[in-house]
Amino acid sequence: MSLEITKPLKIGYERVCNCPPQHINCLTAKEWVQSQVAIWEFFYEKRDIRDKNIHPAVFPIGLPKRCIQLFTHEGELVLDPFVGVGTTLVAAFDLNRNAVGFDLKKEYVDFSNKRVAQVKLDAYGEKPQASTIQIAVCDDAHNIPEYLQAETVSLAVTSPPYANMLNRPRLNKSIRGDLRRNQHFLKIQQYSNDPRDLGTMEPKKYAQVLGEIYKGILPLLKPKAHSIINVTDLWWKEGKYGRRIPVHLYVIEEMEKAGYELRNIIIWDRRDVVNKVGIFGWPSNYITLGTTFEYILDFWRPP
Numbered sequence: 261m262s263l264e265i266t267k268p269l270k271i272g273y274e275r276v277c278n279c280p281p282q283h284i285n286c287l288t289a290k291e292w293v294q295s296q297v298a299i300w301e302f303f304y305e306k307r308d309i310r311d312k313n314i315h316p317a318v319f320p321i322g323l324p325k326r327c328i329q330l331f332t333h334e335g336e337l338v339l340d341p342f343v344g345v346g347t348t349l350v351a352a353f354d355l356n357r358n359a360v361g362f363d364l365k366k367e368y369v370d371f372s373n374k375r376v377a378q379v380k381l382d383a384y385g386e387k388p389q390a391s392t393i394q395i396a397v398c399d400d401a402h403n404i405p406e407y408l409q410a411e412t413v414s415l416a417v418t419s420p421p422y423a424n425m426l427n428r429p430r431l432n433k434s435i436r437g438d439l440r441r442n443q444h445f446l447k448i449q450q451y452s453n454d455p456r457d458l459g460t461m462e463p464k465k466y467a468q469v470l471g472e473i474y475k476g477i478l479p480l481l482k483p484k485a486h487s488i489i490n491v492t493d494l495w496w497k498e499g500k501y502g503r504r505i506p507v508h509l510y511v512i513e514e515m516e517k518a519g520y521e522l523r524n525i526i527i528w529d530r531r532d533v534v535n536k537v538g539i540f541g542w543p544s545n546y547i548t549l550g551t552t553f554e555y556i557l558d559f560w561r562p563p
């Protein structure tokens with residue numbers, strides 16, 4: 261099923277499953293127990309996009325999938341304000357949830373919509389069978405309230421830009437010696453030069469603008485709906501030792517100002533992607549390898 265872009269969008273948001281009303285998801289007690297551990301790990305599958313020429317910072321399908329399973333029911337509506345190449349939409353399709361994603365860059369939005377169409381084709385062939393819709397819209401995340409009605413979204417899940425992290429030559433520090441000088445070495449892989457792009461902003465300004473966007477999203481969420489933000493901290497090249505920029509703290513602060521309440525901090529264990537690591541800092545400056553983990557911050561709209 262495709263969808264015409266109208267304001268508001270005509271997209272479903274109600275449960276289609278038979279779960280008891282007080283259940284916040286369709287999980288069994290056994291599946292729930294497995295999700296209680298606060299360190300998550302994901303494995304890439306064939307449909308994951310790992311080509312940095314397509315998009316420089318894509319998360320694995322498993323990440324939004326796990327959040328969707330935890331915080332929604334079948335048929336409900338998922339929002340990704342920074343959808344990139346549509347990973348959240350693919351996860352939502354797999355789980356029979358409606359989903360809408362936004363991105364400033366038309367190239368990514370077109371890619372997302374084609375990706376979803378292909379995933380559906382692979383699943384069903386020519387005859388569409390799904391009753392849910394997954395769609396990407398090209399617009400600034402500030403404008404999301406124009407597209408969605410109040411209290412219709414059951415989950416917002418996203419990986420926004422990590423401030424202006426990509427706006428500097430890529431040093432490939434998590435890759436060993438000779439492998440480090442690959443085709444991406446010293447390239448700047450920012451998403452765009454659009455001044456509305458959060459990836460062009462210095463960290464504090466970035467967090468403030470992110471908070472502004474989420475303030476607009478808050479009334480669209482059902483009460484107690486969760487909002488998941490995946491971010492990482494930055495190491496700023498400054499002086500002899502560099503400086504840690506605690507982006508996740510800035511984001512928590514601005515989300516609280518926007519009316520959200522922090523519920524959980526989950527660590528995304530990414531050690532599987534840094535197995536050919538070089539040595540740096542030794543012997544005078546101890547810095548952990550930034551790429552080994554990221555934060556998955558879980559907020560909700562307070563009841």
Ligand SMILES: C[S@@+](CC[C@H](N)C(=O)[O-])C[C@H]1O[C@@H](n2cnc3c(N)ncnc32)[C@H](O)[C@@H]1O
Nearest residue numbers: 318319342344345347363364400401451457458
């Ligand atoms: C980290 S990427 C998201 C990648 C996505 N999780 C995926 O797997 O494809 C962040 C995205 O935010 C988009 N973006 C930056 N500023 C934006 C804004 N103001 N409104 C909408 N999208 C924006 C960028 O174009 C970029 O694609």
